Amino acid sequence: MKKRVLVVGGVAGGATTAAQLRRMDNDCEIIVFEKDEYISFGNCGMPYYLGEVIQERDHLFAATPQSMKEKLNINVRTFNEVLSIDRKQKSITVKDVRSNKEYQEHYDTLVLAPGAAPFIPPIEGLEQSNYFVLRNIEDMDTIKQFLEKEKPSTCSIIGGGFIGVEMAENLAGLGLNINLVEASPHLMGVLDEDMSEMIEEN
Secondary structure: OOOEEEEEOOOHHHHHHHHHHHHHOOOOEEEEEEOOOOOOEOHHHHHHHHOOOOOOHHHHEOOOHHHHHHHHOOEEEEOEEEEEEEOOOOEEEEEEOOOOEEEEEEOOEEEEOOOOOOOOOOOOOHHHOOOOOOOOHHHHHHHHHHHHHHOOOEEEEEOOOHHHHHHHHHHHHOOOEEEEEOOOOOOOOOOOHHHHHHHHHO
């Protein structure tokens, strides 16, 4: 019997892992589960699309479910959310979010690459304001529509990591007045302090 590999999450980590596994093993069965519509997109490219540095939306995508199937024989199931894992039975429970039907799939190897949920700070009145998160393509499209329709002049960005700094750069490039808020002592905490200070000066 063929070895069966299930991958939970189809963006950077999941899609890259699935592709690498195929290069290592031509015979195993690989299935990728992604609860959203899109896979294998450049997270750090989204701010540059919003800032109109990247002109074509399609340039954000490294692969599609169709190309993964045709080039690598990887089965990608979008709109399929993994709900639970039964490690004893080596199975997962999956929900097709379009039909709400649940089903089980068995695995020999399970790879978890589900990404993360955005942290929304407990700010009073936030629900009544124009606030957005940027985690996936759907979030990006929502922000893009708001920018084009409402043409805001100011924006506060909470979070001074990669995406926050890139959003500040790109929205400033569109002419918005930006407030960038970060809880820790420096922006871009992955960098040394002297490097972070250079970013803060800009």
